[in-house]
Amino acid sequence: MASAATNRTGITKSRLETFSDGVLAIVITLLVIEIRPPEVGAGETLAEALWDHWPSYLAYFLAFAQIGVIWLNHHRLFDQVRSVDGPLLLLNLNLLMWIALIPFPTAVVADNLQEGGASAETAVALFSGLLVINAISFTGLYAWITHDARLVHELPPRDVVRAARIRFGIGLGFYSLAFAISFAAPYVALVMHALSAGYYAFDQATLQSSPAD
Amino acid sequence: MASAATNRTGITKSRLETFSDGVLAIVITLLVIEIRPPEVGAGETLAEALWDHWPSYLAYFLAFAQIGVIWLNHHRLFDQVRSVDGPLLLLNLNLLMWIALIPFPTAVVADNLQEGGASAETAVALFSGLLVINAISFTGLYAWITHDARLVHELPPRDVVRAARIRFGIGLGFYSLAFAISFAAPYVALVMHALSAGYYAFDQATLQSSPAD
Amino acid sequence: MASAATNRTGITKSRLETFSDGVLAIVITLLVIEIRPPEVGAGETLAEALWDHWPSYLAYFLAFAQIGVIWLNHHRLFDQVRSVDGPLLLLNLNLLMWIALIPFPTAVVADNLQEGGASAETAVALFSGLLVINAISFTGLYAWITHDARLVHELPPRDVVRAARIRFGIGLGFYSLAFAISFAAPYVALVMHALSAGYYAFDQATLQSSPAD
Amino acid sequence: MASAATNRTGITKSRLETFSDGVLAIVITLLVIEIRPPEVGAGETLAEALWDHWPSYLAYFLAFAQIGVIWLNHHRLFDQVRSVDGPLLLLNLNLLMWIALIPFPTAVVADNLQEGGASAETAVALFSGLLVINAISFTGLYAWITHDARLVHELPPRDVVRAARIRFGIGLGFYSLAFAISFAAPYVALVMHALSAGYYAFDQATLQSSPAD
Numbered sequence: 001m002a003s004a005a006t007n008r009t010g011i012t013k014s015r016l017e018t019f020s021d022g023v024l025a026i027v028i029t030l031l032v033i034e035i036r037p038p039e040v041g042a043g044e045t046l047a048e049a050l051w052d053h054w055p056s057y058l059a060y061f062l063a064f065a066q067i068g069v070i071w072l073n074h075h076r077l078f079d080q081v082r083s084v085d086g087p088l089l090l091l092n093l094n095l096l097m098w099i100a101l102i103p104f105p106t107a108v109v110a111d112n113l114q115e116g117g118a119s120a121e122t123a124v125a126l127f128s129g130l131l132v133i134n135a136i137s138f139t140g141l142y143a144w145i146t147h148d149a150r151l152v153h154e155l156p157p158r159d160v161v162r163a164a165r166i167r168f169g170i171g172l173g174f175y176s177l178a179f180a181i182s183f184a185a186p187y188v189a190l191v192m193h194a195l196s197a198g199y200y201a202f203d204q205a206t207l208q209s210s211p212a213d
Numbered sequence: 214m215a216s217a218a219t220n221r222t223g224i225t226k227s228r229l230e231t232f233s234d235g236v237l238a239i240v241i242t243l244l245v246i247e248i249r250p251p252e253v254g255a256g257e258t259l260a261e262a263l264w265d266h267w268p269s270y271l272a273y274f275l276a277f278a279q280i281g282v283i284w285l286n287h288h289r290l291f292d293q294v295r296s297v298d299g300p301l302l303l304l305n306l307n308l309l310m311w312i313a314l315i316p317f318p319t320a321v322v323a324d325n326l327q328e329g330g331a332s333a334e335t336a337v338a339l340f341s342g343l344l345v346i347n348a349i350s351f352t353g354l355y356a357w358i359t360h361d362a363r364l365v366h367e368l369p370p371r372d373v374v375r376a377a378r379i380r381f382g383i384g385l386g387f388y389s390l391a392f393a394i395s396f397a398a399p400y401v402a403l404v405m406h407a408l409s410a411g412y413y414a415f416d417q418a419t420l421q422s423s424p425a426d
Numbered sequence: 427m428a429s430a431a432t433n434r435t436g437i438t439k440s441r442l443e444t445f446s447d448g449v450l451a452i453v454i455t456l457l458v459i460e461i462r463p464p465e466v467g468a469g470e471t472l473a474e475a476l477w478d479h480w481p482s483y484l485a486y487f488l489a490f491a492q493i494g495v496i497w498l499n500h501h502r503l504f505d506q507v508r509s510v511d512g513p514l515l516l517l518n519l520n521l522l523m524w525i526a527l528i529p530f531p532t533a534v535v536a537d538n539l540q541e542g543g544a545s546a547e548t549a550v551a552l553f554s555g556l557l558v559i560n561a562i563s564f565t566g567l568y569a570w571i572t573h574d575a576r577l578v579h580e581l582p583p584r585d586v587v588r589a590a591r592i593r594f595g596i597g598l599g600f601y602s603l604a605f606a607i608s609f610a611a612p613y614v615a616l617v618m619h620a621l622s623a624g625y626y627a628f629d630q631a632t633l634q635s636s637p638a639d
Numbered sequence: 640m641a642s643a644a645t646n647r648t649g650i651t652k653s654r655l656e657t658f659s660d661g662v663l664a665i666v667i668t669l670l671v672i673e674i675r676p677p678e679v680g681a682g683e684t685l686a687e688a689l690w691d692h693w694p695s696y697l698a699y700f701l702a703f704a705q706i707g708v709i710w711l712n713h714h715r716l717f718d719q720v721r722s723v724d725g726p727l728l729l730l731n732l733n734l735l736m737w738i739a740l741i742p743f744p745t746a747v748v749a750d751n752l753q754e755g756g757a758s759a760e761t762a763v764a765l766f767s768g769l770l771v772i773n774a775i776s777f778t779g780l781y782a783w784i785t786h787d788a789r790l791v792h793e794l795p796p797r798d799v800v801r802a803a804r805i806r807f808g809i810g811l812g813f814y815s816l817a818f819a820i821s822f823a824a825p826y827v828a829l830v831m832h833a834l835s836a837g838y839y840a841f842d843q844a845t846l847q848s849s850p851a852d
Contacts, residue, residue, distance in 0.1 A: 021228070103672065115685075201303050245456070451665060455666050463743070630729060
């Protein structure tokens with residue numbers, strides 16, 4: 001049943017997807033453990049202490065949205081994939097390595113946003129910078145998958161690939177811009193991240209239904 | 214095999230279920246890490262210190278029951294789904310975002326219930342409020358899935374849908390009532406959450422067996 | 427494809443197994459986060475600080491072995507299951523609720539075993555007591571599944587069921603004995619837990635190979 | 640459908656893989672929670688505090704690479720497996736037990752590398768020692784799977800098995816050497832771990848594509 005070629009790689013597409021989905025489900029769920037129950041100070045109510053932690057909630061929603069968008073795009077990409085080779089495995093592991101890091105800058109933003117000044121800028125720049133690296137890693141994966149016809153069911157038409165590349169370039173440029181802006185106006189950068197997630201969400205929302213497999 | 218329509222969305226029903234199940238399994242299991250081993254004070258035995266932490270255990274069981282019930286209902290709902298579209302993906306991600314938050318108010322209840330007064334009320338209101346948002350998110354998902362015949366195997370008969378909507382309305386009303394009561398009588402609200410989980414459990418227990426797939 | 431009966435329960439056997447496997451995989455992996463890197467005191471080497479934490483490692487291995495054994499037995503049981511009904515769903519969720527708690531007494535044992543005296547006894551009794559509850563929950567699940575022929579591929583022969591019930595009784599008695607002994611000789615109780623895991627492991631090791639599905 | 644032999648073991652290959660993949664996905668994702676947001680001291684910027692934590696990031700990448708490599712090799716091995724017996728189950732659980740421990744020495748390295756001297760040596764030796772145990776556990780699993788023809792689709796040719804054994808021996812020797820070197824030159828040992836992961840990555844990258852299953 002298993003051909004010699006399968007035996008050589010040993011990882012099939014469905015296993016790669018299962019493992020990637022597992023990592024994505026875990027990392028998106030782990031975000032919550034960075035939101036700690038507040039210590040209530042003297043002369044403070046619990047409600048006030050909870051309000052004071054708003055950057056934790058903001059960071060949770062922003063990071064959840066980014067990881068959700070990565071999950072949507074990851075599946076959409078792999079839907080076209082027919083077979084798996086060594087570089088694809090490594091490029092996918094590389095992407096997962098950067099995705100799995102997201103809870104760390106999320107917690108740094110939660111801890112430092114209220115400080116303002118250089119602390120807030122550094123925290124948001126760390127978050128934005130990691131998203132830039134994620135965008136680069138995703139682009140690398142896409143480029144490898146579509147660089148010739150071996151790995152896909154059917155190589156998309158040349159103009160579709162070109163459109164996708166332009167799209168990836170714009171995404172990458174947008175994240176890079178948010179990274180640069182983090183050093184001057186961290187809140188603007190956070191709004192940009194919310195907008196990028198909203199854009200991808202709107203993009204998905206306009207898709208038509210697909211039959212269940 | 215994969216039609217053009219499938220390629221456009223890229224997420225099939227089974228993958229959506231697998232991802233949702235992953236998030237639910239993780240969040241229900243993460244609840245335990247909010248129960249910390251107690252620090253034993255001077256002149257106190259470990260047994261006493263363990264008893265003192267009863268709100269942690271209570272919060273664990275209540276949250277576990279609520280997430281368990283969400284899992285049961287989520288599967289029951291998706292059993293009827295035939296195909297997946299963009300808004301369904303987003304409504305499901307939205308639901309998961311609120312489910313994944315549950316360990317946070319669970320920990321806040323565990324930390325503050327014994328304080329009594331405003332602290333206990335605020336903590337239970339936070340927990341109850343999140344359950345209200347979960348109920349709204351679930352209702353939104355149900356409404357989208359059943360709003361026309363495109364996404365389901367077979368649109369349930371009109372009276373079944375009407376009965377389900379009444380049921381959702383009652384559930385939402387019950388959670389909202391528990392939320393309101395939290396501000397006056399937090400223990401009553403917690404009893405209401407236990408009752409709602411018990412109701413759904415009894416409801417499931419009366420179901421007949423289904424053949425394995 | 428989905429019969430009316432399936433629609434009524436909405437959870438099929440394979441989804442129940444996937445969810446259960448997810449919870450078991452997560453809880454067995456979460457055990458490690460209870461082992462904290464040691465604080466190195468003044469005039470102490472890191473190696474000494476690491477040795478001092480031996481109860482953490484012992485607790486990790488004991489808990490891992492118990493959860494591993496539960497996973498083996500859970501799969502062995504569900505291999506006979508043909509269909510799923512409401513009570514089975516609830517009995518399985520009940521079992522998962524107690525399994526998911528295991529990291530908590532594991533951490534309590536790790537923190538208190540070296541104290542000796544009442545602290546060690548209480549900690550080990552908590553761990554042993556949870557295993558008793560797990561054994562009861564597992565026995566309840568088994569009893570429901572085999573109480574008539576509706577849920578299984580084929581009801582095992584009467585003497586096989588009787589042998590299994592005796593076996594469950596012995597297991598339950600052994601865990602209960604370990605619980606009782608915890609209050610007098612906690613280390614003896616821990617040795618009993620190691621022995622029970624070893625017994626199940628030996629029991630599995632004598633099984634013959636089965637074809638891949 | 641299920642033969643008597645299947646019923647006796649109750650765990651099929653696909654379930655064993657799913658459970659193993661679950662544990663691997665969780666442990667690789669849990670690594671991030673060992674990277675804590677830094678406490679910013681007086682007269683220090685957040686950026687400086689973040690730089691100071693470089694051993695955390697280094698430890699994350701090294702551990703991620705090692706677990707990634709284990710995942711690749713685990714799948715490659717199980718691709719040849721046809722059926723599962725008791726000892727294989729136990730040898731696999733044993734391997735998972737050591738893999739799931741990896742976040743612990745990773746955190747110890749992160750906490751102690753900057754101390755230098757005996758602390759750094761002990762920390763890296765703990766990390767290296769665990770990798771040696773992992774290599775031994777993996778070798779044991781491989782040896783059992785290939786020791787006769789019962790468990791595999793087709794026993795690999797004698798020279799392939801011999802080559803694989805030599806390869807495992809070299810891997811084991813390399814990890815053991817890194818362990819020994821840890822006590823004298825911890826940074827050299829860490830470089831060796833990076834090289835071993837890089838070697839396996841290069842090895843995978845040269846594989847040809849396999850058709851999707």
